[in-house]
Amino acid sequence: MKKKLWLIFGPALCAGMLLLLFLGSPFLTKIKYSKKTLQQAASSQAANVFKGGALKQQAFSGQYVPFFGSSELSRFDPLHPSILAAKYHRPYQPFLLGTAGTQSLSHYFSMQPANASLQGKKAVFIISPQWFVKQGCDKNAFGYYYSNLQVVDFILQTKDAPATRYAAKRVLSLTDISDQWLKKALEAKAKGQKLDWATKNYLIYKKHELTHEDVMFSNLKIKNRTKLIQKKTALLPDKYNLASLDQTAKTLGQKHTSGNPFEVSHTFWNKKLKDNYQRLKGKQAAFDYTQSVEFADFELVLQQFKQNKMQVLFVIPPVNAKWMAYTGLSAAMLQRFNQKITYQLKTQGFNNICDLSTNYQKYYMQDTIHLGWRGWLALDQQVKPFMAQTYQVPKYHLHAYFYSQKWQNLSGKQIEQLK
């Protein structure tokens, strides 16, 4: 009977074993994506691109430059960085990383599978003050952009350090990892313990398996925005000229924001505000973006930038002034947030800061908190020269202090006294 059973199930078992062996092997883990695929991925903001590695690696090894951010990146008006870069044939092309819900910690982990290709790259990082609420990123949002590949790479690449332990603990507190072996490895990392031989080999096997999965599937289902981008470039003047671009931005802004009290785009007004803005009057007076675990998560991002020797332009966007006045969001609080984050950046050597936070002109914002027409153009005024500079190896010096509870909770007067 045994022989007969073997004849029946043997081939299937062998096929299964071969498949597992192949998935776990280091062979065929690289694939060359077409130019078109890369182009689509760069503007797709797709979750599987964000979670994976293969597409990012190839893109960053070429002319693509990461633009880290969140929901503002999906505001595709004609002055959006991707569209300006396409229209005026810039030597760099933005690769959008992030969409609604991606905050510092997600960005830190999203870089893990692509670190090798990020060495010595330039990048733009748009900081949203709204990330810096008390608890930092939302559990569900983090879970949505989390992938095992990111964490396996993180475990295999990082050495024991306060930053490493902090990052491991944060992941454990935010997601429930179903792979128990991986979870144990991460717990060991959080405690600063060494991995045993078997775990290490399991993780290497897992890395190959997840990489195969990534290579085969991460280019599926990416939103194709190339046509949209083509269409929008037609609305821009043929020659790059600041005055005429500003005029275009004004005209478009006016056209899209007329007829509502906050000068937000029609779509946003109709979808999000029209029916419930009255309930929000004065409701944001107590909002505080100065005390948050996000400051420590953000430090992880800086740490990774340092390790990758990246030159990064940080952007601090403003909030719609009319909306602020209506909801009671405190300008003084935003000012303190600005001071605190600037301090964290500058004291550690991150000096490229594009601070738009006090720009309250018309048509700067597409809606309540997201950059639009003239805001994008103002950003471009800094991105363009930043990208044109020749790359210099940056000198950063990080302080573990920025992971501390003390720094996370620093507020009020204490911030004003920072030098």
Next chain:
Amino acid sequence: MPNLQPYQNPTYFVWLIGGLIPLMIGLLRGKRWRLYETGLSLAFLLLTFGAEKYHQGLALVAYVIFEVALLYLYLHYRQKHNSGWIFTAAVALAIAPLVMVKLTPFIFGKASLLGFLGISYLTFKVVGIVMEIRDGAIKELKFFELVHFILFFPTISSGPIDRYRRFLSDYQTVVSKDEYLEMLEKGVHNIFLGFLYKFILAYLFGTVWLPQVGHLALAHGGFSWWLVLYMYVYAMDLFFDFAGYSLFAVGISYFMGVKTPINFNKPFLAPNIKEFWNRWHMSLSFWFRDYIYMRFVFFVMKNKLLQDRILISQVGYLVLFLIMGFWHGLTWYYIVYGLYHALAIIICDMWLRFKKKHRLPHNKATKALGVVITFNTVCLSFLIFSGFLDKLFF
């Protein structure tokens, strides 16, 4: 709790095979571990009808209670009396939930709360039992086995449609070791062929090509070669998707020591349309043949409603395929699909009689021609069935 639809993805198979191993060891040792089997069935039903689909699960429970009660009541009645009216009423009641579920979207514009995945196939099984109780072929019902038959999870979502007496004889006995080994072999073969059909070929035809071809056909509008291509691609998708699913259902049944009947037997190689229906979705067409066509023919002959035998069979086909059309749904293209097939089979019958009478040649070439004609006739019917023409013309 996770929710997995039957044979949806590799994860389902991993869980399924894992769950079946103890059962298979039992069967190899000549034992059917009923308790384990019941637990496994419940677990997989919960996997399909639990979590976010719990409302379907509740509908399923209510449905089974209703139908089982109906079967027992009718059996109880039938042991003493045999009125045709009560029989008709029993059938009507048995199909009532299905009819309601099918009609609700047309009347109220939304899906019925009574609906659940596979309600049609469960109803076919139940109606079959009612008919056989009437015939006196089923004289007693075993509660546990009956529920197990209705809820047999490998075939719950889309058949094949088994018969109660056949299922019972499998379920009550344990096959010999040699025979079981043979079943295992067939099971593995079926499941792997199913992988090829459903996860590779149906994916290629249905997910990759069909939307592209459909888009081009719509862009062109009216009649175009894209439409012709769409017809073939759709037919291939329909076959590989459904045949793949059926192979899984049969394969898994075999692992469980139950010889669920096969559903497809190279239908596209059928030399004529009559033969096609003996090879396509067989458990359904045999169900329609036995419980609708045959009964209709006997009824007409017994009551002498019609004399001409040929005419009787022609009307019988019309009834059969119209009911099948209505069962698919209340849209013009399903009903036209039914009429089309009735017509095709009537013409086929006429041709066969003509051929016999005039002793026309029958050889490989004529057979090949028959296959080609049948294949194209069927593909055209599937194009009607797909509803694509509805999008194209209206």
